[in-house]
Amino acid sequence: MHAIKVHVVSKGRKYLYMRFRCPLTGEEETRSTGETSPKEAAKAAAKWEAELQEGRYRKSAAMAWDQFREFYTDNWLVTLAPGTAVNYCATLNKFEEHCKPKRLGDLTTPRVTAFAAKLREAKCRPATIARHLRCLKAVSNWAHGEKLLAAVPTFKMPKRVAGAKLMRGRPITLEEFERxxxxxxxxxxDEALWTFYLRGLWLSGLRLSESLTLSWDAKPGAIVVDLSGAYPMLRIPAEAEKGHRDRILPITPDFAELLQRVPDPxxxxxxFKVEGNRTKVGSTVSAIGKxxxxxxxxxxxxRKFASAHDLRRAFGARWSRKVMPTVLRELMRHSSITTTMGYYVGDDAEATAKALWEAQGDTLGDTSQNRALQKSGENRRKSLHSQ
Known part of the structure; x- marks a missing residue:
């Protein structure tokens, strides 16, 4: 470890100064002690020296951008889930590409506005722009909390155009899944392993990264299958899922049945013993969809073809017809019920109409007139689908 020594010096001013030379870069830095007494100035110097030795001191907005990224990575990114850390790094890379910051102090409102404009010029989707801005805002808040950034820039999130889709894909149908x-x-x-894997995605609602950590055995960072209780459960540690919360999640009956088919040995x-990292596995699923x-x-x-996340969407769409929104939110592990309502509840008019027509027999009775009305509606739907 390189020793750091802070010295008290006089600059011919009211207050004594202290300085140190970085043993790595050779750069010298000085600051006022705010004291006129040599004894009190020595105490201030000792305090600063301790901060330097322990790594608690950093220059504020004058910090070089590369130095800030290293400090942010070492002290915060390492605490996040791997997938989340990747997203933050991608945002910082994009910010560097478009805005070329030299120092942390370049993270300002005008630069953020310019960043959003550059993303729009690059034809990024509003949802993608919003994601980058959310990540950059979180980085700014962290830097501000660490006393590195004097003020958090203003972030204006893009508004979704009325009628625009929330999802980048859509829930796929059973017929499409069978294809x-x-x-x-x-x-x-390996056909057997991958068929089992696709069925698992279809029935579990797990995200791609989560599915690859699903385990029969308890180990750090793994989502664990627990079939020992009255109802099958998934035990999810905070570091293994997007919401960063320890959870116990009920397994749906159809997914439990698939798991129970696996022999004990x-x-x-x-x-899911498919080989490859998250990117490779995701590419294989997308290739199958294509x-x-x-x-x-x-x-x-x-054209975007079915991906692993579209199988998760299909899970959410199916169960939205069977359970209340609060239950669906728990199954999907959304942080807000608003997300569940926006994506999965009340969005499929044809499915709603089908449920109404099927329920009609229960509300009006099994009459010849009612049967004829149902038959007419069924014939019309078949005719429309055949066109």
Missing amino acids: MLQKVAENAP QRRGRV AAGVVVDDTDGK
Whole structure:
């Protein structure tokens, strides 16, 4: 460890000064002790020296941007879930690319406004711009809390255009999912493992990164299957999921049935034994979706094929018809009921209409007139779908 020594010096001013030379860079820094007494100035110097030795002192907004990124990474990013840390790094990289900050003090309101404008010029979606701004705002708040940034810039989040879709994809249908299963053999190295994996995504509602940590065994950072109680559960540690909260989550009956088909001797290690990291596994799922011709978004002529997250969306859409929004929120692990309501509740008019028509027999009775009305509606729907 390099020794740091702070010396008290006189600059011919009212207050005595203290200074030190960085043993790594050779740069000298001075500051006022605020004291006229050599004894009190020595105490102030000793305090500053202790801060330097312990790494608690940093220059404020004058800190070089590269130095700040290193300090932020070492002291905060390492505490976040890996996926979250990746998102923050991506935002900081984008900010550097478009705004080229030299010092932390360059993180200002005009720069943030320019950053948002550059993202729009790059044809980023409003949701993507909002995500980058949220990450940058969180970084700014952290720097301000650490006394490194004097003021947090103003962030104006983009508003969603009325009628614009919330989702980048959509919930896929059962027929589309079955088409994907038929394409596993052509696009995945092990048909049995990948078929089991796709069924697991379809039935569990797990995010891609979460599915790859799902384990039969209790180990650090793993989401653990627990079939020992009256009801099957998932035990989710804070570091393994997006919400950063320790949770116990009920397993839906159909997913529990899939898990219980696994023979006892095979219930060791990861539940889904597909090989590859998050990026590779996600690419394989998307390749299967593309081979099956399952298009989930066609905005601006850019076709997006079914991905792992669209299987999660399908899980949410199915269960939104079976449970109350508060239960669905727990299943999806949304931080706010607003998210659940916005994405999964009341958004499928055709499914709502189908439920109304099927319920009609219960409300009006099983009459010949009612049966004829239902038959007419069914024939019309078949006709429309065949066009």
